[in-house]
Amino acid sequence: MSTRNMIQAINDGMRCAMEKDDTIVVAGEDVGYFGGVFRATHGLQQQFGKTRVFDTPISENGIIGAAIGMAAYGLKPVVEIQFADYIYPGYDQIVSEAARMRYRTAGEWTMPMVIRTPYGGGIYGGQTHSQSPESLFTHVSGLRTVIPSNPYDAKGLLIAAIEDPDPVVFSKPKRIY
Amino acid sequence: MNDRISADRSNRPILSLHVPEPPFRPGDEPDFSGMVIPSGGIDAEARCCSTAADTHPLALQLVRVLDEEHRAVGPVGPEARSRHLRKMLRDMATVRIFDDRMYRAQRQGKTSFYMKCTGEEAIAVAAAAACDFEDMHFPTYRQQACSSRAGYPMLKMMFRSIQCGDPLHGRQLPIMYSDKEHGFFSISGNLATQYPQAVGWAMASAIRGDSRNRRRLGPAKAQVRRAIPRRADVRPPSTTRRSSSPSSTISGRSRAFSASPAPSARPLPQRADRLWHRRLRDDGNDALCGHAATRWAPTGRAQPRPDLIEYFSYRAEAIPPRRSDRLPPAARRSMAVGDPSSAEAALFRVASGTMSATAMQSEISRVRKLQKAGGELRRPAGQGFDRIGSMFEDVFDIRPGILGAAGTAGEAREFLGHDVE
Numbered sequence: 001m002s003t004r005n006m007i008q009a010i011n012d013g014m015r016c017a018m019e020k021d022d023t024i025v026v027a028g029e030d031v032g033y034f035g036g037v038f039r040a041t042h043g044l045q046q047q048f049g050k051t052r053v054f055d056t057p058i059s060e061n062g063i064i065g066a067a068i069g070m071a072a073y074g075l076k077p078v079v080e081i082q083f084a085d086y087i088y089p090g091y092d093q094i095v096s097e098a099a100r101m102r103y104r105t106a107g108e109w110t111m112p113m114v115i116r117t118p119y120g121g122g123i124y125g126g127q128t129h130s131q132s133p134e135s136l137f138t139h140v141s142g143l144r145t146v147i148p149s150n151p152y153d154a155k156g157l158l159i160a161a162i163e164d165p166d167p168v169v170f171s172k173p174k175r176i177y
Numbered sequence: 178m179n180d181r182i183s184a185d186r187s188n189r190p191i192l193s194l195h196v197p198e199p200p201f202r203p204g205d206e207p208d209f210s211g212m213v214i215p216s217g218g219i220d221a222e223a224r225c226c227s228t229a230a231d232t233h234p235l236a237l238q239l240v241r242v243l244d245e246e247h248r249a250v251g252p253v254g255p256e257a258r259s260r261h262l263r264k265m266l267r268d269m270a271t272v273r274i275f276d277d278r279m280y281r282a283q284r285q286g287k288t289s290f291y292m293k294c295t296g297e298e299a300i301a302v303a304a305a306a307a308c309d310f311e312d313m314h315f316p317t318y319r320q321q322a323c324s325s326r327a328g329y330p331m332l333k334m335m336f337r338s339i340q341c342g343d344p345l346h347g348r349q350l351p352i353m354y355s356d357k358e359h360g361f362f363s364i365s366g367n368l369a370t371q372y373p374q375a376v377g378w379a380m381a382s383a384i385r386g387d388s389r390n391r392r393r394l395g396p397a398k399a400q401v402r403r404a405i406p407r408r409a410d411v412r413p414p415s416t417t418r419r420s421s422s423p424s425s426t427i428s429g430r431s432r433a434f435s436a437s438p439a440p441s442a443r444p445l446p447q448r449a450d451r452l453w454h455r456r457l458r459d460d461g462n463d464a465l466c467g468h469a470a471t472r473w474a475p476t477g478r479a480q481p482r483p484d485l486i487e488y489f490s491y492r493a494e495a496i497p498p499r500r501s502d503r504l505p506p507a508a509r510r511s512m513a514v515g516d517p518s519s520a521e522a523a524l525f526r527v528a529s530g531t532m533s534a535t536a537m538q539s540e541i542s543r544v545r546k547l548q549k550a551g552g553e554l555r556r557p558a559g560q561g562f563d564r565i566g567s568m569f570e571d572v573f574d575i576r577p578g579i580l581g582a583a584g585t586a587g588e589a590r591e592f593l594g595h596d597v598e
Binding site: 025065075 | 315344345346348349355356357362363365370371372373374375376377378379380381382383384385570571572573574
């Protein structure tokens with residue numbers, strides 16, 4: 001049985017899902033060429049190409065807003081917000097747009113998208129790299145918020161989140177990366 | 178301590194907060210003398226602009242096709258005249274009747290919200306005529322004419338507005354239409370929240386190598402009508418769009434005269450000059466010009482593309498009809514670019530030069546039929562918020578267990594404190 005740490009499990013999860021479904025795209029700050037600041041997307045761009053794994057500008061509102069447009073089109077975007085602390089500029093897009101879309105359109109539009117973001121402290125990140133905002137999302141109807149506690153769960157949970165027809169906030173405790 | 182600080186700083190200028198004020202408010206005599214209004218006819222060079230910098234002059238002036246006498250002049254007019262004028266004329270007349278019917282329905286208490294677009298209809302009419310049926314609009318309210326683009330029946334919209342057969346079951350404001358089949362994305366309001374979504378749609382279209390992306394027209398038209406989109410609202414989608422170059426057009430509308438939003442001293446395209454857009458400021462009352470501007474949105478970086486279009490117009494009427502929100506008829510005539518309410522007449526005049534009398538009559542007859550049908554609007558009993566059991570109707574293919582089964586009449590009575598239909 002192979003052994004995986006958290007990052008490797010998440011990377012594996014995305015890779016497995018992307019091999020199976022060509023509508024899945026991965027986007028975020030530095031997720032392409034660099035493979036993500038925590039290396040969660042390492043090697044994905046080389047394997048799946050620049051149109052399926054690509055970098056975005058430093059604009060969380062733009063990343064999540066664009067993901068909503070992609071999901072509306074029929075893709076399954078898996079976007080990374082580099083640190084959960086940075087998610088607030090995109091909060092309105094998550095809560096008022098992505099989470100509400102299915103209900104407000106009576107099921108006409110759904111938002112199959114995953115917002116993947118590391119959270120929590122314990123890495124000497126100070127106030128701007130240690131927050132745990134997941135509770136803000138657990139109270140939002142139309143949104144699923146999940147947190148895996150170990151690599152095994154992380155891989156399965158991420159694949160399930162990607163396959164979910166509704167938006168999922170996939171938080172990961174970066175202390176156990 | 179404070180005395181010492183005051184003494185130390187006594188020779189410094191005192192700071193003051195600048196609170197911006199519009200040049201005139203409702204009730205004031207508007208003065209447009211400071212505005213440069215070029216004569217009709219789009220400069221041919223506008224079509225050859227290849228960089229954002231080239232479009233700078235177009236962001237400062239007001240691009241027009243119609244002249245003061247409502248004559249289409251310049252190189253763009255003929256294209257619209259020959260191909261789309263009939264549709265624009267029909268849509269203009271239709272949306273006027275739609276507005277009239279729905280305004281009355283709202284005053285009769287048949288619907289909660291209704292937003293007339295009187296004075297602004299040329300903007301949506303022009304965009305609707307210029308877009309392909311595969312294009313996706315991300316509009317806001319007051320864009321009723323957009324839905325007629327792919328033949329969405331206005332009568333159906335009327336009934337939806339009074340929540341009669343409303344497929345959204347009243348979960349949106351009555352005026353926030355949504356129809357996937359007809360390229361009308363779910364409206365989130367009159368905010369600029371949908372700019373990045375339109376960019377995302379265009380990116381997805383490009384990622385999938387969609388044939389729409391190779392059309393002359395871009396696949397996504399974000400027509401958010403925030404009165405004056407703020408630069409901060411435009412920046413996130415701008416940076417995202419710029420990095421991936423999807424074919425999308427962002428347009429906003431500024432009102433020259435309205436109670437709440439302050440008319441800006443500088444046009445939006447000018448304020449967005451650091452956002453690398455190709456920019457254009459369009460006479461919002463000039464349907465032919467709006468049509469031409471929308472047609473300028475081709476695919477590919479090498480093509481001229483005014484990514485950011487500002488339609489300069491104003492709201493002639495509002496609901497609720499606050500007198501202060503309207504521009505009095507006398508003042509309308511003093512509008513720099515003429516009375517927007519006359520946009521229909523302008524179209525009519527241009528059309529009369531290109532269409533036969535029979536064809537014109539045919540168009541008018543079609544619209545009148547709608548007017549008659551709209552007179553029968555009735556809200557049936559049993560519709561509305563009292564139907565608790567319908568709360569999650571159509572939302573899920575399989576309702577999640579956590580939401581339980583549809584509510585019973587007894588449960589509803591207990592919740593509401595009275596019987597329900």
